[in-house]
Each structure stands twice: as structure tokens, then as C-alpha cells.
Amino acid sequence: MQAFKTRFNYLFTSTKGLILVAIALCALISAFFGSLSGPMADLGVKTVIVKTFGIDLVEAEREGRVIILYHTIAMAVIAIETYMITDLVAMKENQRVQINSTITFGYLAAIIGGLPFAYWGTSWIMHGIYIAGLTLIFFAGCLLAYALWPWRNEYKVKNTAYAHSKSGYDLERVAFFSVSIVTLASALFGAIPGSFYGNGFFTFLAENVVREPIKTTLQKSIIGHLHIMLALIAIACALIICRYMDFKGILHTIAMPLFIIGSIVLSMGTWLVVPFEGIAHTVIYGGSTIAMLGALLLVIYSWDKLIKTGLAEKGLKKGNFFQGLTALVRDPIKFGVTWQMVFMNFTVSFIGIFVAVKLDEIFRNWPFMDEKLILTGHWHILATLTATILLLYYADLAGLKGKSRQWFGWSIIIFSDLAFGAVTVYELKRLFVEEAYQQPVVNITNLLGDIGLVVVLLALAALMVWRLIDLFKKNGRWSQEVHEKLESYVEEK
Amino acid sequence: MKKLTLLLISFIIILTACKPVDINAPAPVYDTGIEPNTWAFIPMGAFFSGQFNFETTIDYDYEMMVTHVTNQQFAEYLNEAMKDGYIKIEENKVIGYYPGDEFHDGRHEEEIPAGNYIHIPLDDPMLRLDYDGQIFTAQPTWANHPVTMVSWFGAKAYCEYYDWRLPTELEWEKAARGSEDTRPYPWGETIARNNANLITSRDPFEDMSSFGSRTTPVGFYNGKTYDGYVTLDSPSPYGIYDMAGNVWEWTSNVYEEQHYRYLRGGSKDVYENYLRIWVRNSSIPTYTSSGFGFRCVK
Structure with missing residues (x-):
């Protein structure tokens, strides 16, 4: 019982534990629900999953399901960012605890209520839990904003190398x-x-x-x-x-x-x-x-x-x-967090600007389904590249070192960039290949995209398994992480 | 050495995805037994329209073609219409007159003034019609497949030449769904690979490693077995075939403040969720595609 209690305390009270739980849940949700579309559906995995888990896929509710699915994932990501912020930015300990506990209850409620509501029959009790979860997250955001209030004397910079106002x-x-x-x-x-x-x-997807x-x-x-x-x-x-x-x-x-x-x-x-x-x-x-x-x-x-x-x-x-x-x-981890920001320009920002500038001249001359590909790809890539940055940062926090650090870091960078580069080419294929001749481009971009995403997911799975095994050790990394702050330089300010 | 082997294997896998496209690769010829020159009667009355089932009424009877317009039918039309001067050929395109749309200067709206507009491009390799300078003929393999590479203007002109017309979006929806229930697909609640021609449906006309998905003959999904490929009988409640998949279908509506025309039904190139009855695609009216076809109502 004591062993369970100490691990529970690590997972739900320490910053690194909370981040680990949220990343693990994101990974599980992505792996499970990712099997309902794309290549996994083509391979027949969807049918097996739907039958085995008794999923209720009403066709008219697809858009609503998708909206709830990405909201639940987004809530977990927002929780991860909040945990990082409450540990990286100076605030009172009781504020940190209040914010973290509120957002944890919030995003867990959003997942526990939202996903069953969306995929296992529309139970309104579940919907209520989902909405309560979103509300708690909003409330946690209010607490965070209050805790971050910058105009307090105790939070003036002590080291003038950091950006500050005239008053410090x-x-x-x-x-x-x-x-x-x-x-x-x-x-x-x-x-x-x-x-x-x-x-x-009456739900709808914005891109529609x-x-x-x-x-x-x-x-x-x-x-x-x-x-x-x-x-x-x-x-x-x-x-x-x-x-x-x-x-x-x-x-x-x-x-x-x-x-x-x-x-x-x-x-x-x-x-x-x-x-x-x-x-x-x-x-x-x-x-x-x-x-x-x-x-x-x-x-x-x-x-x-x-x-x-x-x-x-x-x-x-x-x-x-x-x-x-x-x-x-x-060091691929420290290089990767900013390289992914640079890469984001090639696959998201520049593409977005190009599409906006040439919208009437090029993209609105294509059928809507081709334009929709760009829109959907655009925000999927932005969301996932942001996730890889957070993941690389977490890999450092988790203490990944030596060869495993190199393998993990480069796998995430190379294969996520491969996947998103391929998806970008796929989105824009009509610019350089006619419909009749597009199949090889579709095949190669899909293949590269799938290879990239599979490797990224495998790297993530390996990281999670490593941390899971660690939890079974009496004096594993988790036992040191219980009281660890994310960065010590916060005190410098 | 291990790294090199891994690299080589990856390279070979990638190369296998890169076969050249032979768009004239042989295709089997099947008689589906569904006659393209037949019409289905759709009685006036209420039905559920859209994803969220709005009760809607169409207060007149109408008839809709049981199948898409085929290459054979379109070739015959071209020959007759050319003879009558209804259409003409200019710069390798069949063109025809359209009186234009009222322009409202809407956001992103482009003006469509009166003038001649493309019906079909003659030089596009995906066109399954031949033209010897005198006569249009349907390529034998594709004669009973839906005609594609026809613009909205071309589809409209075809229907109007015979005193028919393109269906409105609501007419199309009612014909696909019937008036009894809120089914998402013309044949019912769920979809299987052999209900319709969609992407990776593994029908005998598809090769995803080369040319991708191609059209199936009209009425193909009628419960027959073709060289071992078993289809499910998948008509709409009014007995209309291919209302989901195969080719997107042009509809007639011209909406204020936009120049787009809308298409329904999904196609050989999209996943099953796009084959749901209420899903809309749109395009500029001059666009021609190997995934766009049409049928008429009267």
C-alpha cells in the first residue's frame, strides 16, 4: 500500500509525474483512436477495435466525435504546458498546488467524460462530466493568470540580463x-x-x-x-x-x-x-x-x-x-526544440501565407476537397510539431542520456520532419502533378508520412515503457523526481 | 554494414511506391445488367435533409436517371449536339454558350459573364472518348462507365439538350436517401468495401500501386459477382445506383455571392465518410476531373 501511495504521490503531485501522466494519456488516446482512421482502418484494425470495445460509430455524429477527441487531447497538452509554467515561473507553492490540482481534475474529467460520450453512446451524464472538466480547466487558467500577475515587487528581476521594465x-x-x-x-x-x-x-468542422x-x-x-x-x-x-x-x-x-x-x-x-x-x-x-x-x-x-x-x-x-x-x-534534444520551430515555418507558416496570398488565384480553383486537405494538414502539423517540442523537452526532464538520448532525439526530429514534410507535399500535390498522374506522389508521401509517424510513436512508446518500468523499481528515477524542480535558474531572476 | 542494409531496404520500399502511371492500363469489361437509359420515379413529399435531419418537402414528382450518364451516352450526345450547332470545338475543347450568372460581388466571388465555356477538354488523357475530327466514340472498355472530365457547363448542357436538367442539391439528396428514414448511405446505415467504389475499395478496376482508383461501370454494385469480386446490391430506396462513390455528381444550384457549383455523393478517390449523403464538395464550374460525373432529372 505504501509503495502504491508513494508512486501515486509522484504521479499526481510532482511536476514531472504530472507531466508523465498527461503525456502517457495523450499517447494512449492517440494510439487507440488513431486506429479508427487512416492506414489502420485500411488494414482492418478499425473493425476489430470497434467490435472488441463496442464502440458506437454513428455516421452523423462523426464531426462531433472528432471535435471532442481533439479537445480532450488539447486539454492534456494545455495541462502539460501549465505544469511546466507553474514550475518554471516563480509563484507561491500553494498557488502552484491549486493550479495543478484543478487542471489535473479538469483534463481527466474532460477525458473520462468526453471520450465515452463521443464513442460509447451519447450519455448526458458523461457530457456533463466533460463540460465540468473544461470548466475546471478554465478555472485553473484564471488561477494561473492570477498567480502570474507580474506587477508584484517580489517578482522583479534580480538579474538584469533578463528583459525587464524600467521599474524592474x-x-x-x-x-x-x-x-x-x-x-x-x-x-x-x-x-x-x-x-x-x-x-x-449541430456540429461542424471549421474546415468544412x-x-x-x-x-x-x-x-x-x-x-x-x-x-x-x-x-x-x-x-x-x-x-x-x-x-x-x-x-x-x-x-x-x-x-x-x-x-x-x-x-x-x-x-x-x-x-x-x-x-x-x-x-x-x-x-x-x-x-x-x-x-x-x-x-x-x-x-x-x-x-x-x-x-x-x-x-x-x-x-x-x-x-x-x-x-x-x-x-x-x-545534443538533438536541445537543438531539436528550436529546430522544430524553424521547421514549422516550412510546413506551416510559409505554407499558410502562400495559400492566403494565392487563395483566389490557385487554391480556390481546385475542388474543395483539395483545398480542405491543406487546411486539415496545416493545423495538424502545427499541433503535432508543437507536441514534439514539448516531448523533446520532457525527454530532457526525464533524464534521457547518452545513446538513448541521441536515438530518441534524432528519431523525433528526423522522422517527424519526414512525416510533416511528406504531408506538406501531399497537401500541395496539385501544384505540380495532375490528378491522373498523382498516385505515385500519393503513395510515396503517404508511405513516408506513415513511416515518420510510426517511428515517432514508437520512440514515444519506448520512452513511456522506460518510465513505466522505472515505476516498478523501488528507488527508480521517480523517487528522485518527486521533489525536483524543472529548472534551478528560476531563482536567478 | 547493418546501417547500410537498413538504408537500402528503406530505399527499396520507397521505390516500390513509385511505379510510373499507365492511365490506359487494361481494365476488365463487365455488363452490369443495369440499363443506363432508365429513370426512377421520385414522388413528391417530405424527407430528411442534411446531416441533422431537417424535415424538408419537395412538392412535385420528378424522375432521376438510375445511373450516371455514361461515356457511350455522352459520345452520342456530342455527335448530335455538334450536328445541331449546340456546341462547338475550339482550341481542343468542346465549348458551349452559357448566359452567365448574376454577379453579387461576394467575398471571393468571381464573375461568370455570358459566353462560351468549356464542356470537355479533348486533349486530356483521362477523357475516355475518342474524336477523329468527325465523330465522337466512347472507348470500348469505358463505354458503360460514367463519363468524366465534364465541366458543370458541359453537364448542364447535356441535360438541357434533351429537355432535362441537373438535379438540385435537395432533389439529389431525396433521391439518395428516400423519405422513410435518416440513413447516412443510400443503401442503409453502414458501409462495406463492396457497397460502392471508394478509395482502396479493392475493386477490379483499382491498382493503388500504379494508377490508383478508377471508375467502375454504372450500376456495378448490384449484388452480382464479377470474376470473383462480390458486390453488395446497393441502390437508393428509389432504385438508383451509385449515389455514393464512383464519381462526384454535379448539381444545379447557383447560389448568391458565389461562383462555386456543388457536387454530391463522394467518389472513387475519397474515404467512406465523404460518401455520406449530406457531404458536399464544390468546384469552379469550369473544372474537369476524372472523379466528376453527373446524372439528370426530369
């Missing part, structure tokens, strides 16, 4: 605070129109209504909600990586205002979609460009730091191009 207030904390506030508002932006203008019976010339308020707010929530999860992830890489100095001083202004302007742009659709896009482009510049500065700082550290380890002050490159990539 910590601008990185302001960035976390502003992201939490606009995230809360953007959650309401989905929830309030969703319950006021719509009802749970893009060609409707006159969109309802509900349609506009849902499209806005989808875009902004993903963007803010990505910005929060970038801020977490700022702490992870101990981002400071002049670039930090420039980047933090960019993150603050970028996230606020971007959010306002998406909120403006409802009343002023015409100008909203311009505001969104402005906001996202500003936030992306912040991320670019993080990448520059991070790569410079990795190169300098790597060269210093070899006793060099300066090196040639190849020595610098070797130093940069020597």
Missing part, C-alpha cells in the same frame, strides 16, 4: 501573463458563441465551412477559436522553451515585448473575425509576424549558445563552419 518588472513573466489572459479570452470566444448560437447537436460566402457568427467564432487556441499553445510552448534555454541578454530584451505584443495583437485579430472579417486577417498577419520574430530571436540565441557551449567543450573559442555545425547538433 520581469517582462518574461508579463509575456506568460498576457498569453494566459488572451488564452482565457480566446477559450470564451469558442465557448460562449458555441453555447449561445449553436447547440451540441471555409467556402461559404456568408458565414454565421458561430462559424466565424469557431474558425477564430480554432486558429487562436493552436497559435497560443504554440506561443506558450515557445515561452517555455525560452526558460528551458535560459534565454537572456539583449535578444531576450527585444523578444519579450514581441511575444507580448504579438500574442495580444494576434488574439485581437481572431476576435475581430466576427465583426470585421475584412481587416481581421491583416491584424492576424501583423500579430503572428511579431510573435514569430520573437521566436526567431529565441532560435538565434539558442543556436549561438549551443555552438559556443559545444566549442568550449572541445577547448575552442571559435571554430570553422563544420565545427560550429557539429557543436550545434551534438
Whole structure:
């Protein structure tokens, strides 16, 4: 009983344990429900799973099922980011405990209620649990915003290398605070129109209504909600990586205002979609460009730091191009968290801008099903690349070292990039291959995409199995992690 | 050495996905026994439309073609219509006159003024018709397959040439679903691979390693067995075939503030969820595709 209690305490009270549980649940949900579509469905796995688990797949409810599925996964990811933030950003211990416990109950309720509601008959009790879970997560967000309030004397920077105001207030904390506030508002932006203008019976996927010339308020707010929530999860992830890489100095001083202004302007742009659709896009482009510049500065700082550290380890002050490159990539985990941000530009940002600029000239001349491929691929790639960044960070927190660190890090980077690169080519295939001749392109991109995703999932599974085995050891890593903070440099500020 | 072997194996796997496309690869010829020149009667009355089952009424009787318009039928039409001057050939395209749409300057709306518009491209290798400069003929293998590579203008012109018309989206939906229930597929609640021609349905016309999915003859999914390939009899409640899969079907509606035309029914190139009765595809009216076909109502 004592053994169970200590492990339970680790998993549900320590930061690393909470992150582990949330990642494991994400992995299990993705593996299980991923078998209901794509190649697994083609191979007949779907039929077996549906029969074995008595899943109730009503055709008219497919969109609703998918919406609940990705909300439950998103809630777990938001919980992971929250656990990281509450440990990386200084706050009172009781605040940290309150936030973490509230969001844990919230996302578990969202999963426990949401998935049975969506896949095993529409029990309204389950739906109630799901909504209660989402509400708890929102409440946890309010607690987080309060805890992050930056204008308290005790949170002024102690080390002036970090971005700060004239009065010494910590601008990185302001960035976390502003992201939490606009995230809360953007959650309401989905929830309030969703319950006021719509009802749970008439569900739709945002990508299915893009060609409707006159969109309802509900349609506009849902499209806005989808875009902004993903963007803010990505910005929060970038801020977490700022702490992870101990981002400071002049670039930090420039980047933090960019993150603050970028996230606020971007959010306002998406909120403006409802009343002023015409100008909203311009505001969104402005906001996202500003936030992306912040991320670019993080990448520059991070790569410079990795190169300098790597060269210093070899006793060099300066090196040639190849020595610098070797130093940069020597640790795939620390390189990967920012490389994935760079790669995101090729598969998400640049593609998004290109499609927006050439929408009428090219993409609206294609059938809707071809345009829809781009839209769906776009946000799947953004979401999953963000997840790989968090996963790489977690691999470091979990203490992955030596060869396994190299294998894990490079597997995630190479194979996720392979998969998303292939998906990007697949999305855009009509640009360079006619419909009649597309099959080889479809085959090769699907194959590469599947190989990439399978390897990433196997790497994730290996990490989870390693941590599961560790839990069975009396003095495993978990026993040291119970009291570990994510970073000690937090105290420096 | 191990790494090299692994690399080589991966390379070979990737190469196997990369066979060249022979779009004229031989295809079997089957007589499905379903006559393309037949019509199904659809009585006036209420039915459930859309994904969320809105009770809708069509207050007139109409008839719909039991099958898609075939290559054979379309070739015959082209010959007659050419003779009558209803259509003409310009720059390797069959074109015809369209009086234009009212322009409302909607967001992303493009103006469609009166003028000649493409009906079919003559130089597209996916066109299953031959033209010797005088006469159009259907390629024998594909004669009883749905005609494809026809634009919305071409489909509309075909129907109107015979004093028929393209179905509206609601007419199409009622014909697919019937008036009794809220079924998602024309034949019922669930879908199997041999209910319809969809992607990876493994029908005798498909080779996913090369040319991909191809059309099946009209009325193919009628319960018959073709060289060992067993089909399920899958008509709509009114006895109409291929209302799900094979080719997307053009419908007639022209909506305010948009130039897109809508298609229904899913096709050989998409997964089963796109074959659900309420799913809509859309395209500019000049687009031609090997996955687009049509049928008429009267």
C-alpha cells in the first residue's frame, strides 16, 4: 500500500509525474483512436477495435466525435504546458498546488467524460462530466493568470540580463501573463458563441465551412477559436522553451515585448473575425509576424549558445563552419526544440501565407476537397510539431542520456520532419502533378508520412515503457523526481 | 554494414511506391445488367435533409436517371449536339454558350459573364472518348462507365439538350436517401468495401500501386459477382445506383455571392465518410476531373 501511495504521490503531485501522466494519456488516446482512421482502418484494425470495445460509430455524429477527441487531447497538452509554467515561473507553492490540482481534475474529467460520450453512446451524464472538466480547466487558467500577475515587487528581476521594465518588472513573466489572459479570452470566444448560437447537436468542422460566402457568427467564432487556441499553445510552448534555454541578454530584451505584443495583437485579430472579417486577417498577419520574430530571436540565441557551449567543450573559442555545425547538433534534444520551430515555418507558416496570398488565384480553383486537405494538414502539423517540442523537452526532464538520448532525439526530429514534410507535399500535390498522374506522389508521401509517424510513436512508446518500468523499481528515477524542480535558474531572476 | 542494409531496404520500399502511371492500363469489361437509359420515379413529399435531419418537402414528382450518364451516352450526345450547332470545338475543347450568372460581388466571388465555356477538354488523357475530327466514340472498355472530365457547363448542357436538367442539391439528396428514414448511405446505415467504389475499395478496376482508383461501370454494385469480386446490391430506396462513390455528381444550384457549383455523393478517390449523403464538395464550374460525373432529372 505504501509503495502504491508513494508512486501515486509522484504521479499526481510532482511536476514531472504530472507531466508523465498527461503525456502517457495523450499517447494512449492517440494510439487507440488513431486506429479508427487512416492506414489502420485500411488494414482492418478499425473493425476489430470497434467490435472488441463496442464502440458506437454513428455516421452523423462523426464531426462531433472528432471535435471532442481533439479537445480532450488539447486539454492534456494545455495541462502539460501549465505544469511546466507553474514550475518554471516563480509563484507561491500553494498557488502552484491549486493550479495543478484543478487542471489535473479538469483534463481527466474532460477525458473520462468526453471520450465515452463521443464513442460509447451519447450519455448526458458523461457530457456533463466533460463540460465540468473544461470548466475546471478554465478555472485553473484564471488561477494561473492570477498567480502570474507580474506587477508584484517580489517578482522583479534580480538579474538584469533578463528583459525587464524600467521599474524592474520581469517582462518574461508579463509575456506568460498576457498569453494566459488572451488564452482565457480566446477559450470564451469558442465557448460562449458555441453555447449561445449553436447547440451540441449541430456540429461542424471549421474546415468544412471555409467556402461559404456568408458565414454565421458561430462559424466565424469557431474558425477564430480554432486558429487562436493552436497559435497560443504554440506561443506558450515557445515561452517555455525560452526558460528551458535560459534565454537572456539583449535578444531576450527585444523578444519579450514581441511575444507580448504579438500574442495580444494576434488574439485581437481572431476576435475581430466576427465583426470585421475584412481587416481581421491583416491584424492576424501583423500579430503572428511579431510573435514569430520573437521566436526567431529565441532560435538565434539558442543556436549561438549551443555552438559556443559545444566549442568550449572541445577547448575552442571559435571554430570553422563544420565545427560550429557539429557543436550545434551534438545534443538533438536541445537543438531539436528550436529546430522544430524553424521547421514549422516550412510546413506551416510559409505554407499558410502562400495559400492566403494565392487563395483566389490557385487554391480556390481546385475542388474543395483539395483545398480542405491543406487546411486539415496545416493545423495538424502545427499541433503535432508543437507536441514534439514539448516531448523533446520532457525527454530532457526525464533524464534521457547518452545513446538513448541521441536515438530518441534524432528519431523525433528526423522522422517527424519526414512525416510533416511528406504531408506538406501531399497537401500541395496539385501544384505540380495532375490528378491522373498523382498516385505515385500519393503513395510515396503517404508511405513516408506513415513511416515518420510510426517511428515517432514508437520512440514515444519506448520512452513511456522506460518510465513505466522505472515505476516498478523501488528507488527508480521517480523517487528522485518527486521533489525536483524543472529548472534551478528560476531563482536567478 | 547493418546501417547500410537498413538504408537500402528503406530505399527499396520507397521505390516500390513509385511505379510510373499507365492511365490506359487494361481494365476488365463487365455488363452490369443495369440499363443506363432508365429513370426512377421520385414522388413528391417530405424527407430528411442534411446531416441533422431537417424535415424538408419537395412538392412535385420528378424522375432521376438510375445511373450516371455514361461515356457511350455522352459520345452520342456530342455527335448530335455538334450536328445541331449546340456546341462547338475550339482550341481542343468542346465549348458551349452559357448566359452567365448574376454577379453579387461576394467575398471571393468571381464573375461568370455570358459566353462560351468549356464542356470537355479533348486533349486530356483521362477523357475516355475518342474524336477523329468527325465523330465522337466512347472507348470500348469505358463505354458503360460514367463519363468524366465534364465541366458543370458541359453537364448542364447535356441535360438541357434533351429537355432535362441537373438535379438540385435537395432533389439529389431525396433521391439518395428516400423519405422513410435518416440513413447516412443510400443503401442503409453502414458501409462495406463492396457497397460502392471508394478509395482502396479493392475493386477490379483499382491498382493503388500504379494508377490508383478508377471508375467502375454504372450500376456495378448490384449484388452480382464479377470474376470473383462480390458486390453488395446497393441502390437508393428509389432504385438508383451509385449515389455514393464512383464519381462526384454535379448539381444545379447557383447560389448568391458565389461562383462555386456543388457536387454530391463522394467518389472513387475519397474515404467512406465523404460518401455520406449530406457531404458536399464544390468546384469552379469550369473544372474537369476524372472523379466528376453527373446524372439528370426530369
